[in-house]
Amino acid sequence: MKADVLIIGGGIQGCATAYHLARKGASVIVVEKDYSGRHASGVNAGGVRLLGRDMAEVPLSKASMEMWQTLDEDLGHDTGFRRQTLVNIAVDEMDLATAQAREAKMHDAGFTHERIIDQVELRERLPHVSPGCVGGVISDLDGYAIPFKATSAFRLAAENYGAQVIEGEDILGLRRVGDAWLAQGARHRYEAETVVNCAGAWADKVALMIGDNVPLSHAAPMLMITARMPHFAKPVVGAISRQLSFKQFENGTVLIGGGAKGFADRANNRTRLDYAKLAAACRTTAEFFPIMRKASINRMWAGLEAYMPDNLPVIGPAVNASRAFHAFGFSAHGFQMGPVVGQVLADLVTGGQCRFNLSPFRIDRFDRKVL
Amino acid sequence: MKAFDCAIVGAGPAGMSAAIELAQAGADVVVLDRADRAGGQIYRSAADSPLPDAARLGPDYAAGADLITRFEQSGATHLAGADAWHLGDDGRILFSYQGETRELHCREMLLCPGAMERPMPIPGWTLPGVMTAGAAQVMLKSDAVVADGAVFAGSGPLLYLIVAQYLRLGVQVAALVDTTPRQHFFDAVPLMPRALQQVGNLRKGLSLLREIRASGVATYRYAEKLEVIGNDRATGLRFAASGRQHEVSADTVFLHHGVQPNLNMSRAMGLAHHWNSGQMCWQVTVDAFGQSSVPHVSVGGDGAGIIGADGARAAGRVAAQNILFRLGRISKADRNQRVRADLNDLSALKPFRRFIDCLYRPTEALRLPRDAETLVCRCEEQTLGDLRKGFEQGARDPNALKSLTRCGMGPCQGRQCGHVVTGLLAQWRAESPEEVGYYRLRSPQRLLTLDELGRYGTVQAEAAK
Known part of the structure; x- marks a missing residue:
């Protein structure tokens, strides 16, 4: 099978890249080892969050939020997006001090979308x-979406x-x-001018096939829904210094996150839950929202997610091969960035450049570090 | 934390029989069961029936009382009211008991999850007043409650049993609407000679049918195109039989067309399953001793394929002997010798089972919904039309369909819709159920309050002190 661009990984980054490229007239094939949205893109908490982002990510995240x-x-399809204020709660004065320090830094950089309450x-x-x-910090632009729907x-x-x-x-x-990339799949063979690596928790393997090494790890952040x-x-509720994170959907169910990690079994494509950590998340939630005590947990799950050592993604061209690009390692906050990342990659693939500074996201940013 | 030689989940015929064998051999065995009294579905309240004359429910039910007594005297630890919500393939079980989550470990685990009724998604099946024949049994056995003037529809031994039990107790039955197609009788004929080896079982079945016929209750055979009548609640049943349209008025409609293994525990554990095309359902893959794809986890009774109560008792005993061997308490030769009779009985049951499965196999018309507006997922209120739309948007896998439509996300964890979704996708994809697969399930097996899970760990820490 032949196309201009072969995208490996059918998560939100891969599908968004395919969308922007196809719209520009490129022929695109996306290959997905399971089904589209099977892992992190389809089972995450659905947070569409600008609040509290790493400074390096703010420009991309702001563009994506728009x-x-x-x-x-x-x-032309439903992503389940709802704009909804995100509140990061300050449980004590120390949290407020943290918020004030960040606010000063944000203002210096010219960002005003976060506000202390x-x-x-x-x-x-x-x-x-x-x-x-x-008190707390809020961002009014934030919201949530239904991850699988958005990827679909x-x-x-x-x-x-x-x-x-x-x-x-x-x-x-x-x-x-x-001038061609030849890919051998389990079912078909592919040929493309350009290859894009959006393989999530498996992206280090694809990067290696392309020729780039990357210190990617993977983990299984857990969620529960009532x-x-x-x-x-x-x-949407978060907290400055506590593992408190939940949102109540329109149907009344409450999704509880908080970043506690289960056990990631990447080789077997599955995860296991760590109930002691989920119990701690329950205690924190009930401590700050006593109404949640009687809530009934209906499901608990975890997804396989890719992490970089600095919790920032890799976005940009391959360094050891031409006509290859990466977008992975979003470290549990990539869902919101999907729309803009798709656009950035489409710009890189078709024109070789984009309007953002991608140097914090270079794949070789750890190569130069000497211990 | 307490560690047991063996933990059995489910105190029905298989679980109780296994526990007796294990306890007799001196193994440290614990049985967790959600109910306050042992018995499972089939022997529910058999030892403490609220009915003045429980003998009218039949000799099979009475036999349950004896098994319950032997189980209670066996020395096995019985945790009544223990609701297991997580079974780990590492042998760890988390369960709710008296409002707290507790934990235990076991070397060997035996799952006896039993069977549940196959949903029958005919138009109107979710209206108030529509229940399953199993629900009629539960009401009768636990609370001595009956529904006067009900219509019973579907096919299979359990349907005839509850009708006969109702009649014996003098309860009015509006009609029995039998959906067993004429063709099934022809299909089953070649299986009859071998089924005759189990002449006792066959006779039991025939006498039930005779009993119903003799009572004079209105019986319609080869019924098709079933539809529950009613707007806010059921007022009757409409169907076609003998070339005519019929309507039977009733406040209660009991539906039944067979049972299928209760999959949620074994699926959540990640045990291997396969599609049983004879019984049209998923079942856990086990060897002759009930051992699953995880060697220290065995499955007994209907949970590993529908075999009925007598078969479940034998399968439970076989699994127990194998577990004793695995625990190093008996030799392989001892195990083989002790299971011989039960294995023979189990294989003798097979021709009879095949006959029953063929005669009463669920028809596609009753197994899969027909109308776009018929609900498939009751918890999340997803209709056939909703699922079809999701499929057309590319959700070809049961899990993708679940993620897209919410079908199967509700508190029943797909118990109601799982088989229907596999069946629909198989039809739409023109592939086998095996290729389509089933939901990926997770713990908890039931709703769990935030408060209870929050105390997990702290309760354990206190217990350790």
Whole structure:
């Protein structure tokens, strides 16, 4: 099978890249070893979050946030996106000091989308928060989406523009011959001018086939969701220094995250849960929101996610091969960036450049470090 | 934390029989069961029936009382009301007991999850007033409650049994609407001679049918195109039989067309499963001793393929002997000698089972919904039309379909819709159920309060002190 661009990985980054490329008229094949959205892209918490981002990510994240606001119309498919204020709670004065220090830094860099709120406003926004909490930081642009739906929306939109998504196809080998990339899949062979690595928790293997080494690790962040509850929290809830993170959906179910990690069994394509850590997440949630005590947990799960040592993604060209690009290692906060990353990669593939400074995301940024 | 030689989950015929054998051999065995009394579904309340004359429910039910008594005297630790919500393939079990999550370890685990009724997604099947024949049994056995003037529809031995039990107790039955197709009788004829080896079982079945016929209750055969009538609740059943349209008025409609293994425990554990095309359902893959793809986890009874209560008792005993061998308590030769009779009985049951499976195999018309607006997933209210739309958007895998539509995400964890979704996808993809697969399931097996899970770990730490 032949195409201009071969994208490896059918998650949100791969599908968004396929969408932007196909829209520009490129012929695109996406290969996905399981099914599109099977891993991190489809099972994450769905946070569409600008608040609290690493400074290096803020420009990309801000651009992506603008794209999210009209994404459903642009793609012609439902992503489940809802704009909803995100509140990071300050449980004590020390948290507030942290928030103030960050605010000063953000203002220096010219970013004004985060705002500190006091105890009164916190209680107005979250009447059920425990009385001890002293304030927080909010971002009004934030929101959430339904991860699998959003990934599917990109896939369907890419397919509308002629991209082909081949599921259940594992890439076993990749080589550069002359001006072409030749890929050997378990089912088919592929030939493309350009290859894009969006392989998530498996991206280090693909990078190696391309010729780049990368210190990628993987882990299994865990989530729980409750049965329907009366509506008690409109904003999405986070915390400055605690592992507190939840959102209540329109159907009343409450998704609890917090970043606790289970056991990642990448070789067997599965994860296991660590109940002691989930129990701790329950205690934290109930401590700050006593109304949650009686909530019934309906499901718990974990997904396989790729992490970089500095928790920043790899986005940009390969360093040891031509006509190859990477976008992976989002370290549990890549879902929100999907729309802009797709655009960035499409720009890189078609024109060789993009409007963002990608140097913090170079794949070889750890090569130069000497211990 | 307490470590046992063997933990058995489920105190039905298989679990109790296995526990008796293990305890007799001196093994340290614990049995976890959600109910307050042992018995499982089939022997529910058999030892403490609220009915004035439980003997009317039949000799099979009465036999349960004896097994329960022997189990209770066996020396096995019985944790009644222990609701296991996580079974680890490492031998760790987390369970709710008296409001707290507790934990135990075992060298060997025996799952006896039993069977559940196959959903029958005909139009109107989710209306109030529509229940399963199994629910009728539960109400009768646990609370001595019956529904007067109900219509029973479907096919299979359990349906006839509850109708006969109702009639014996003098309860009015509006009609029995039998959906067993005429063709199935022809298909089953060649299997009859070998099934006759189990003449006792055959006779039991025939006498039930005779009993129903003799009662004079309205019986319709070869019924098709079933539809529950009613807007807010069931008011009756509409169907076609003998070339005519019929309507039977009833406040309660009991549906049944067979049972299938209860998969949620074994699926959540990640044990290997396969599709049983004879029984049209998924079942755990086990060897002759009930050992699963994880060697220290065995499965007994209907959970490993529908075999009925007598078969379940034998399978439980066989699994127990194998576990004793694995524990090093008996030799392989001893095990083989002790299981011989039960294995012979189990293989003797097979021709009869095949006959029953063929005669009463669920028809596609009753197994899969027909109308776009019929609900498939009751928890998340997803209709056939919703699923078809998801499929057309590229969700070809049960899990992708679940992620896209929420079908199977509710508190029942796909118990109701799982087989239907496999069946629909197999039809739409024109592939086998085996290729389609099933939901990836996870713990918890049931709803768990945040409070309870939050105390997990702290309770353990206190217990350790």
